[in-house]
Amino acid sequence: MSDVGFHLAFWSLSALTIGGALMIIVSRNLIHAVIFLILSFIGVAGLFITLSADFLALVQILVYVGAIAVLMLFAILLTPRAARDNEESLMRYPAMILMGLVIAAGVFVALETDWGPMREGAIGTQAKIIGESLINQYVLPFEIGAVMLTAALVGAIALARQDDEDLPIHTASLIEEGVLPPPDGDAADAPAGPGDDS
Amino acid sequence: MNLPAAEWYDLRDLNGISRLITEWVADWGPDWLASILTGVIGALGVLAIIGPTLLILIWLERKVIARMQARIGPNRVGPVGLLQPVADAVKLILKEELAPRAADKWVFFLPPVLIFVPAILIWGVLPFGPNMSVADLEMGVLFLVAISGVNVLVVFMAGWAQNNKYALFGAMRVIAMSISYEIPVVLSLLALVFFTGTLSVNGIVLWQQANDVVLFLIFPMSALMFLFGSTAELNRTPADISEAESEIVAGYHTEYSGMRFGLFYAVELANTLAISAFFATFFLGGWWLWGLDQWVPSWLILLAKTGLMYFVFIWLRGTLPRLRLDQLMSFCWKFFVPVGLVFLAVAATQRTLLIELGWDPAVALPIYAVINWGIAGAGVAIYARTAASPAQRLPSRPVMARGRLGGLRAARELADAGSGD
Numbered sequence: 001m002s003d004v005g006f007h008l009a010f011w012s013l014s015a016l017t018i019g020g021a022l023m024i025i026v027s028r029n030l031i032h033a034v035i036f037l038i039l040s041f042i043g044v045a046g047l048f049i050t051l052s053a054d055f056l057a058l059v060q061i062l063v064y065v066g067a068i069a070v071l072m073l074f075a076i077l078l079t080p081r082a083a084r085d086n087e088e089s090l091m092r093y094p095a096m097i098l099m100g101l102v103i104a105a106g107v108f109v110a111l112e113t114d115w116g117p118m119r120e121g122a123i124g125t126q127a128k129i130i131g132e133s134l135i136n137q138y139v140l141p142f143e144i145g146a147v148m149l150t151a152a153l154v155g156a157i158a159l160a161r162q163d164d165e166d167l168p169i170h171t172a173s174l175i176e177e178g179v180l181p182p183p184d185g186d187a188a189d190a191p192a193g194p195g196d197d198s
Numbered sequence: 199m200n201l202p203a204a205e206w207y208d209l210r211d212l213n214g215i216s217r218l219i220t221e222w223v224a225d226w227g228p229d230w231l232a233s234i235l236t237g238v239i240g241a242l243g244v245l246a247i248i249g250p251t252l253l254i255l256i257w258l259e260r261k262v263i264a265r266m267q268a269r270i271g272p273n274r275v276g277p278v279g280l281l282q283p284v285a286d287a288v289k290l291i292l293k294e295e296l297a298p299r300a301a302d303k304w305v306f307f308l309p310p311v312l313i314f315v316p317a318i319l320i321w322g323v324l325p326f327g328p329n330m331s332v333a334d335l336e337m338g339v340l341f342l343v344a345i346s347g348v349n350v351l352v353v354f355m356a357g358w359a360q361n362n363k364y365a366l367f368g369a370m371r372v373i374a375m376s377i378s379y380e381i382p383v384v385l386s387l388l389a390l391v392f393f394t395g396t397l398s399v400n401g402i403v404l405w406q407q408a409n410d411v412v413l414f415l416i417f418p419m420s421a422l423m424f425l426f427g428s429t430a431e432l433n434r435t436p437a438d439i440s441e442a443e444s445e446i447v448a449g450y451h452t453e454y455s456g457m458r459f460g461l462f463y464a465v466e467l468a469n470t471l472a473i474s475a476f477f478a479t480f481f482l483g484g485w486w487l488w489g490l491d492q493w494v495p496s497w498l499i500l501l502a503k504t505g506l507m508y509f510v511f512i513w514l515r516g517t518l519p520r521l522r523l524d525q526l527m528s529f530c531w532k533f534f535v536p537v538g539l540v541f542l543a544v545a546a547t548q549r550t551l552l553i554e555l556g557w558d559p560a561v562a563l564p565i566y567a568v569i570n571w572g573i574a575g576a577g578v579a580i581y582a583r584t585a586a587s588p589a590q591r592l593p594s595r596p597v598m599a600r601g602r603l604g605g606l607r608a609a610r611e612l613a614d615a616g617s618g619d
Contacts, residue, residue, distance in 0.1 A: 005230035031358060035305065038351060054337055058344045066347030066380075070373060073354055127337055127397050 009050050017043030030076050038069045055126040240332030244321040248468050255467055256283040259512050266516035293456035298361055301453065305359035310454065310461040313352045316345045317465045320472050325400040327485050327496035338399035339387050342476065343380070346431065349469075350376045356462075357450035368449030371439055371523065376431050378530045383427035385538030386420035389545040390480055393417070395553075399476075403484035409559050410488065414481040416567050419541055419574035421481045423534050425510070428473040430526065432466065435515035439523050470511055471504065478503035537577045544573060 020040030024033045041064040048057035134142045219239065224232040257272065257280055264271025272279030297306055323338035325331040335341050350373050357369020390413060391397055394405040406412055414421045429436055433449075441449030451462045478484060482503050485496035521529070548566050551557055 004228065005233060008230070029302075031302075032305070035355065054335070055340070058337055058340045062340070062344035062347055065351065066344065067377075070350055070354065070377065073351075073358075074373075077358070127340075 006050065009046070013043050013046040013050065016040075017047065031073065034069060034072050034076065037072070038065055041065050041069065053126065055130060237332075240322065241318070244318060244332065248318075248321070248471065251471060252464055252467050253283040253287075255471060255508065256286070258508075259467075259515075262509070262512045263516045266513075287460065290457050290460035295456040295458055296453070298453050300361040302359040302361070305355050306453075309352050309356035309359070310458040312355070313349065313462065313465045316348045316352075317468045317472065319345045320469075320476075323399050324472070324475055324479065324500075325403055325484060326500055328400075330485075330497065331400060334398065334400050337397045339391055339397050339402075342399070343384055343387065346469075347376075347380060349431075353450050356454070360453040362453050364446040364448075365450050365452040367446045368441055368452065371446075372433065372450055374523075375433075375439070375526060378527060379427040379430040379534075382423040382530060382534035382538050383431065385535070385542060386417070386423040386427070387480070389417055389420045389538070389541045392542065392545040393549050395549065399479060399484075402480055403486055406483045407486040409563060411563055411567075412481065412483040416563060416570055417481070417541065417545070418571055419537055419577065421477070422574075423538055424477060424480065427530075427534065428477070429511070429514060430530070432470050432473060434466075434470065434511060436518040436521055438520060439526065471508060474507035474511060475500065475504040477507045482507070533577075533581045537574075537581075540573065540577070541570070544570065 017040050020036045020038075020043060023036040024040065027033050027036060041060060045057040045060040045065075048054075048060060220232045220236050223235050260282070261271040261279070272282035275281040275285045297303075320342055322332040323335050323341050325334065353372045353376075354369050357365045357367075357372070360366075390402060393413075393416070394402050396402060396405065402413070426436075433441060441451070446452075451459055454462060478500060484503070485500045487494075487499050487503075490499060548562075552559060552562055
């Protein structure tokens with residue numbers, strides 16, 4: 001890896017990431033903040049590429065940019081008045097203290113970690129290695145994650161689902177008006193019902 | 199590949215030229231200059247394909263759809279109307295570009311430019327020949343999926359910034375549809391990845407070449423899922439509810455005028471072209487065609503297949519009426535997702551039988567094809583019998599909306615419910 005290109009990429013991507021992160025805090029409009037957050041995510045994906053972690057970079061874009069950011073945009077859009085302004089809040093000072101502690105912890109971890117293995121460079125076909133370790137070594141966490149995701153999916157459907165009584169139109173009234181075929185399949189005068197046609 | 203010696207004039211390996219240039223630069227220049235030059239050459243090559251092809255494709259699309267609808271189509275500007283796209287482009291450039299006063303200025307200006315980024319980037323992993331892609335990524339399929347997901351965000355920015363409810367409706371529809379149909383597209387590609395055992399786009403083509411078969415024959419349902427799922431992600435006609443003119447003006451680009459609208463339009467066509475090329479690569483063998491690639495330039499074969507797939511997209515657009523939002527959603531979630539999961543298991547099983555038990559591909563692949571076509575047919579039949587809205591052969595009266603929601607009747611029922619209980 002040539003030094004000039006690497007440094008160019010590293011510094012510009014770092015500027016993108018940190019600049020985006022700063023603008024999240026500075027911008028008063030929440031939608032703008034999310035857009036800057038996406039910019040920051042893309043910068044992090046680029047940094048992963050400079051570390052030869054292509055798989056991680058692509059997953060970063062796929063999950064964070066493609067899914068989580070969209071989810072955030074939806075959440076902001078569906079929250080009344082949230083899209084207009086980011087107002088003053090009494091929780092500012094506790095949040096500042098908390099974030100200070102988090103940053104301190106991050107710096108501590110970064111300083112204390114042994115970065116030796118990082119200098120050895122990439123470790124070959126990452127998708128294959130990740131897949132194999134997910135199926136062999138980490139199969140239990142993998143399965144637990146899968147079950148949790150399924151449970152979340154089922155829970156979301158259960159929450160969002162309307163019961164049949166709550167629907168504004170009853171199927172019965174539609175059947176009365178002849179819009180829907182009667183359930184027992186009266187083929188004489190009703191139009192062909194489900195399963196009648198070949 | 200046992201290509202003939204790659205001379206600079208050999209059309210079969212255009213990559214030879216760019217390799218010569220980059221090697222020449224690497225001789226005297228620093229490394230990073232050669233890398234940058236490779237990127238620039240690749241980007242220029244991609245742009246050189248997209249730009250002129252777009253102009254021809256616009257004309258082709260209008261002409262073919264006109265024929266399908268028993269019209270003549272553009273025939274005034276230039277011979278057989280060939281210059282019509284140029285005239286349209288000039289008109290769009292000259293038109294005044296308006297911006298709503300209440301629009302969010304920066305977020306309004308950015309999307310027509312930003313939407314080009316994913317549209318150009320996905321061409322990077324497309325192999326035009328054995329060694330002929332801008333970046334033959336080890337994880338090309340994942341790259342394709344990840345990059346085409348970024349489109350959604352740009353569309354959302356566009357729809358939100360205009361401060362127009364129709365634009366926002368359009369953007370919401372695009373997001374709901376793209377996120378839903380991303381699942382069948384990913385599932386179909388995942389089945390291919392399971393079966394061929396590679397995440398590289400070129401690797402999938404090489405697998406088809408090694409086994410002398412196109413994957414369309416083995417995974418028909420994955421091909422259908424990829425085709426229709428991409429139609430939905432591209433907002434093309436059977437699934438273009440995001441810009442349904444009869445409902446929400448022009449969807450997410452309602453307030454964009456002049457060349458800004460033109461850019462959205464161009465990117466839509468470029469994406470369609472790219473998806474046609476990727477369909478040709480994944481399911482029709484890409485640059486490979488039973489040995490013909492030894493005699494004809496491989497990129498020409500790919501372009502021919504791409505053109506064929508583009509015609510299929512036009513055909514779909516000219517034939518099928520627009521689906522309703524709930525029909526699209528239930529088609530995705532009740533049909534494509536279960537069938538896609540079934541085919542994921544099928545592909546994994548068949549791959550295991552092929553590799554672990556050492557079955558002969560020449561015997562196993564035809565059997566797999568028969569089995570998979572059978573499963574696909576059974577899936578379609580089961581869906582048509584159970585979950586699909588029933589077909590009426592002889593409706594006794596015009597029926598517009600047969601779902602449970604919508605229309606005057608819904609309003610009346612609501613009013614009744616409010617006053618009654």
